[in-house]
Amino acid sequence: MSSWRGLMKLSSVTGAGLAGWFAGKHYERHVVGVEHQPRRSSFLSAANVKSMPGLPIFGSVSAASPLPPTDSNTVDVDHNNMGSKLSTTGSRLSQIMKYGFPGLDQVRSYDDFVLSYDRRNRVxxxxxxxxxxxxxxxxxxxxxxKCEFVPDPSIHPFFRSDNRDYKRSGYDRGHLAAAGNHKMDQKHIQQTFYLTNMAPQVGVGFNRDSWNRLEIYVRKLTKIYKDVYVCTGPLYLPKLEPDGKKYVKYEVIGANHVAVPTHFYKIVVGETSDAKLEMEAFVMPNAPIDNDAPLENFRVPPESVERAAGLLFFDKVARNKLHKINGKKVS
Incomplete structure (x- = not known):
């Protein structure tokens, strides 16, 4: 029954009238909203841990009205009419979205890294x-x-950041995928200089210092693990104001209003030679940091980053299948 419910919740988007868009392969988290399930049950099977851990899930598209019943107590599913109901829902969705979706989160696959671009924040x-x-x-x-900071031509001009946005802003063009991680090929390192891979970062005390220390630390992990998987991104965290209320406030720079994140995260998974997986999660404020501050000071529970970012990291590996999290063995 669970497999049928999974099938029934799968997004059904047909190509007719959608100007080339297709979104049927985009799932909600294990096709059931995570707010309705315990955390562990929403993870996919971790039987094959040798495959690359999953990318964060973001911007999925699903039918607003679920195809027959999602209530686990309901069992009277008419399997014979399944195809027609899927077809009907797909047809209706095509009709509603005849002239295209306003947007799906843009995933860009470069030669040596992958990113999802936020067109609103330009980060x-x-x-x-x-x-x-x-x-x-x-x-x-x-x-x-020889590398130059350049706008990514694959991004619509409305949503690109530009070098002029950073000029005299007081912020560095900070790499998310570190240039030092991609030195196998000149094309690889050049692609890390696309502005899609940049975020406004405080220079002295952060981008050029503590954030750089974290990047170096991650590279050194390859001497411990045979494979290291890294997910990096921005956070926009709330702050308690004098009126007793919490607000999310962040600066924007340049004519394109590029958002300045309040914090940055790195989630790292190392795979040992005997297929054990170990995770570390870091969050650093986008501010000058004492260079003597140990990196361990910035370790946080991975779940706290997921809640703040609205993302689910390494979702093909259940947390209880990890050998260690932040240096501590998982019971």
Whole structure:
């Protein structure tokens, strides 16, 4: 029955009249809203932990009215009419969305990293990387000085950030996928300089110091693990104001109103040679940080980042299948 319910909740979007859009492959988290299920049950099977951990799920599209019943107590599903009901719902959705969706979160797959771009804030939702000792071997022909910060031409001009946005803003163009992680090929490192991979970061004390220390630390993990998976992104966290209320406030810079995140996160999963998985989660404020502050000070429960970011990280691996989280063994 659960497989049928999963099928019935699958988004059914047909191509007719949608100007090339298709969204049927976008799921809600394990096709049932996480707010209605315990955390553990929403994870997919972790039987094959050798496959690359899943990307964060964001911006899924599903039918507003679920196809027959989602109530676990209801069992009278007419399987014979399943196809016609899926077809009817798909047809109705095509009719409603005849002239296209306002937007689906834009996932960009570059040669050596993947990101989801937030067109409203002009900063990525998340950037995903895979590191190993082999992939971090520096190609002697790589020349970072030849790399230039450029807008990503694949992003609609309405939603791009521009170098002029950063000029005299007081912020660095801070890499999310670190340039130092992509030195196998000149094209790889150049792609990290697309402004889609940038976020406004405080320079002295953060981007050039403590954030850089974190990036170096992650690269060093490849000496411990055979594979390291890294997800990096911005956060916009609320702050308690004098009136006793909490507000989410952040600066925007330039003519394109590029959002300045209040914090940044990195979620890291290392895979050992015997297929054990260990996770670390870090959050740093976008502010000057004492360079003597240990990186351990910035470890946080992964769930706190997920709630703040609105993302679910490494969803193909159940947390109770992890060997360690933030250096502590998982019971």
């Amino acid at each position: 990525a939702h998340w950037v995903f990387e895979h590191l190993s000792q082999e992939r971090l071997n520096t190609n002697k022909n790589i020349d970072r000085s």
